[in-house]
Amino acid sequence: MNRKLKTTVAAVALALTAGTAQAEGNLSIYHWFEYIPQELLDKFSEQHGVTVTMDTFDSNEAMLASLKAGKMGSYDVAVPGDYMVEIMAADGLLDTFESSELSNFGNIMPEWVDVGFDKGRKSSIPYQWGSTSFSVNRNDYTGDINTLAMIFDPPEEVQGKINVLDSQGEVLALASIYLGIPQCTTDRDQLKQLNELVQNAKPHWASFGSDVAKDVLVSGDASVGMIWSGFSAKAREEGANIEYAYPKEGYVVWMDNVVLLKDAPNRDNALKFMNFLLEPENAAAVTNFAQYTAGVSNTTELLDDAVKNSPESNPPAQPVGTFVMACSEEVQKVYDTIWTNLKK
Amino acid sequence: MAGVIQAGGQTKSNTYTGFGPLLLLPSWLIIGFFLLLPVGMMLIYSFLTKEFRGGVIWEFSLAAYDQFLFDRGLFGDDPPKIEWTYIGIFWRSIWQAGLATVLCLLIGFPTAWFIATRSGVNKSIWLFLVTIPYWVNLLIRTISMKFLIRDTGPINEWLMAGGVISEPIHMINTAFAVQLGLFYSYLPFMVLPIYASVERYNFALSEAAADLYASRWTTLRHVILPSVKPGIVAGCILVFVPSLGAFLAPDLLGGAKNFMIGSLIEEQFKGNAGNWPFGAAASMILLSLVLIALMFYARSQRQQGHF
Known part of the structure; x- marks a missing residue:
């Protein structure tokens, strides 16, 4: 009962x-x-x-x-x-x-x-807001890292050991910043330059991946990894001897x-x-x-x-970051072609 | 199926006439809902106008097929040339899928033969072992493979610790890694159908061939292979077709550096491109290629009198 x-x-x-x-x-x-x-x-x-x-x-x-x-x-x-x-x-x-x-x-x-x-x-x-740049494994490379050349015209030590985000917007925005051309430019010569830059850089890249961006730095598969600021801080906490770069040409911020x-x-x-x-x-x-x-x-x-106090959350006063722009349909079509050519 | 009816012991031909067509309903629903409807939608979408950043506008357009076939330069206003980009991507996929099929067959056939020729309980244990990896999600299995073969992974570390190599063998993010992923993912799809065929094979036939002075090789070619051919064909199709559309292995093991058909199509829906009609068109072209290949195969079989 x-x-x-x-x-x-x-x-x-x-x-x-x-x-x-x-x-x-x-x-x-x-x-x-x-x-x-x-x-x-x-x-x-x-x-x-x-x-x-x-x-x-x-x-x-x-x-x-x-x-x-x-x-x-x-x-x-x-x-x-x-x-x-x-x-x-x-x-x-x-x-x-x-x-x-x-x-x-x-x-x-x-x-x-x-x-x-x-x-x-x-x-x-x-x-939350943060930035998109890249981190470098300090065991593999000891020189100056604060330049986007680490990704787009990398020194020999890190060639073939670079992971870039599998994100067209951020990759092409950083490439434009490196070239000093405006994002979503309609200038044909500038677009050709952009295409050539990523084409020439690709042989030095080991992989494209966003969700693996932290993991490849922690495991040591990548010496240089394009990454979001907080994700890099986490990689550092998980034991990777990496430093987050604030390239002199500029970098991407987002919210x-x-x-x-x-x-x-x-x-x-x-x-x-x-x-x-x-x-x-x-x-x-x-x-x-x-x-x-x-x-x-x-x-x-x-x-x-x-x-x-993490370096990733405290960007220097200079250079400042730039937001990624949403391109017009006309430019986006060219960006898509560049991206497909890059991965064909 | 015949076996089922015999087991029931009732084969009166007029038993089901009233319900016959109705009994087919589940099959028709499944074929209609899961096959015809999605493929039909894809076909329609491939002929629509793309909307900027994903979606379609309901206006007829051949732009998707045009993009597949013609190269009009970076800005889309050069005189059209043949577009090799997508042909190249398709060729890479077909090559990788074909190689995976051949490798799966080379390893899968002896494995299936071995399992089928074990006695009772052992047979079940071996079969069970083959299916165990399938309890784990494909994504997890692919990631595990990645951990194994990377520069700092156990394979390289063991080999270096054992003094076999001094520098890690670079396997990750290569075409080899993609091939390994495909082979590993789909091997059981080859083993199981071949096992089913070999199991039904009447071994007295091999003895008969031997009695007639056939060599082992001749027996294999002219007696065993024709008998187990349906299993081999089924296995090859089951390995080739999903390998062709795979995108996990190329993404995770190949480093997403080179599009395969699957990742190209995925990019049209999930990436910046947002070009749904082109994704649909690429899928339709893939589907047509597979269907044409299967039809040619079926035809050659009919001519040989196998059907």
């Missing part, structure tokens, strides 16, 4: 909890790989009684393709980079919100509110943003999640995990010292 009673209580309790979870609903996130700590998702889930599911992608373009191929309406939020926010907004993939709908909106650092890719933050909030997707099945929970990520404590948790820099005020005191 007693046992029966216990079972009944348990069943009722289960039914009740299940009921609550259903009432509070779900949240479906489309995010980069290795970019948010599981504990943070659990914390949100617990605080708001929301079931969180997450899928991951490894490039802005892959995310866009998947959304366009019919995934719209199944995710609530996604995390595109700067230029991709602009593209998605132009394609009508983003919903808008009022700043009053997020009680923590004021936590966004002033310089990250009126950004070019989303003026006044109508559809997005800052997630990833949490966007509210159009037709989000759980719009309210999406806004709750965005508000949650604007809490300094939670933004700092992401930074401590991914080792990039938050766009939220008052996170500095909450950071681990190693992260706060």
